Amino acid sequence: MKKYTIKEASEMLILPKATLRYYDQLELVVPQRANNGYRYYTEQDIRHLQYTEVMKISGFTLMEIKQVLDFKRECNIKNFPSLLQIMIDKKDDLLKRIELYDSMVRFIDQASELMKNKKSPSDMDKIDKLISDVYRSMTGGNNN
Template identity: 35%
Template sequence: MLKIGELAGLTGVSKRTVDYYTQLGLLEPVRSETNYRYYPEESIKHLQLILALKKQHLTLEEIKERLQLMKNQPAPMNEIIDKIEHLQEQMQHIQEEVLELNPLLKQLNKQQIRLMIKPLTQQSYALLHSLAILLGENPFI
């Protein structure tokens, strides 16, 4: 069992953050006879998952909903954290690729762009279009 400061230190967050997440119901401590909060060892992985989901820009309410779903259908925390981190790496790689592609697309005229994107699936086109918008430019219009 971990005290709030120990959990905070092991996960790189403040005690205030741990306290806030506890108040929201994202973390579940065990109360001692003297009413101190102690967190089970699994709280480390649980908090790491919360932080990984926050990096995905989920709200705390959305994170709470996901954690509740996971509680009902448990999966290994390590596996979930690994998958989220893998997705983050892939998204970073895609963003870098789009940034490299953007100057090249600017050199093409609209007809060349249409011919180039014609073989893309509708889903691929939608993804490229969304990424271009997120990066502040839209060469596909």
């Protein structure tokens, strides 16, 4: 089985070596150690680091990621209900972010069109209204 030095893992994953050391310190992904103290990452460690980066982008905290990786490594069924709830909550958060980003893209499209075809000062008022609509969707409220 191929093993990677911290330098190789860092380059492969485009992650700073300091990040890999930090993950080791948190016991998120713990590479094997040689007699000389050097870290060596297995293919499975690389996969777990990929999990970590994808889940971070998805909004998981490092501790939540640790729970997922621990579950994956140990298949500890007693942690399943809380882990499942974390996954459901993250999915809901992602869907809300997608909705927000969609409204922001619509704002940019509409504002760009208004700016391109600006015919009257009232067009700027329309842009102000668009930004208010996006802000309301961001905050979930009816603020002006």
